[in-house]
Amino acid sequence: xxxxxxxxxxxxxxxxxxxxxxxxxxxxxxxxxxxxxxxxxxxxxxxxxxxxxxxxxxxxxxxxxxxxxxxxxxxxxxxxxxxxxxxxxxxxxxxxxxxxxxxxxxxxxxxxxxxxxxxxxxxxxxxxx
Numbered sequence: 001x002x003x004x005x006x007x008x009x010x011x012x013x014x015x016x017x018x019x020x021x022x023x024x025x026x027x028x029x030x031x032x033x034x035x036x037x038x039x040x041x042x043x044x045x046x047x048x049x050x051x052x053x054x055x056x057x058x059x060x061x062x063x064x065x066x067x068x069x070x071x072x073x074x075x076x077x078x079x080x081x082x083x084x085x086x087x088x089x090x091x092x093x094x095x096x097x098x099x100x101x102x103x104x105x106x107x108x109x110x111x112x113x114x115x116x117x118x119x120x121x122x123x124x125x126x127x128x129x
Contacts, residue, residue, distance in 0.1 A: 006124040020093055021077050029076075033107050034078050036067075036069065049080065057104055080095075088128075096121070097117075098117050
């Protein structure tokens with residue numbers, strides 16, 4: 001079974017930075033939109049960024065300009081660099097593979113059903129105080 005493994009969460013003061021990593025099988029990125037999501041207590045899951053198979057990247061407005069996604073294709077790792085963190089960024093962060101062939105913009109807009117979220121990581125906690 002395919003497993004996505006996140007790491008890099010932790011606690012940081014407002015204004016600080018963290019980098020999350022998501023290790024995934026190499027073929028995943030060739031077929032699925034690879035994205036980061038987060039869920040805060042009492043809130044719905046939020047799609048914050050996705051990179052689709054055409055190389056298009058879409059960010060949620062809530063993180064645009066502060067968060068940056070990147071990939072290390074050789075190591076099959078998806079990164080999320082989070083800068084200028086705010087208390088409202090506190091959440092459990094997940095990486096996921098959506099599709100196949102999902103569009104980055106539609107993923108972040110929440111246009112896909114749960115059946116199209118094929119693979120998830122276990123989540124990593126980010127706490128900003």
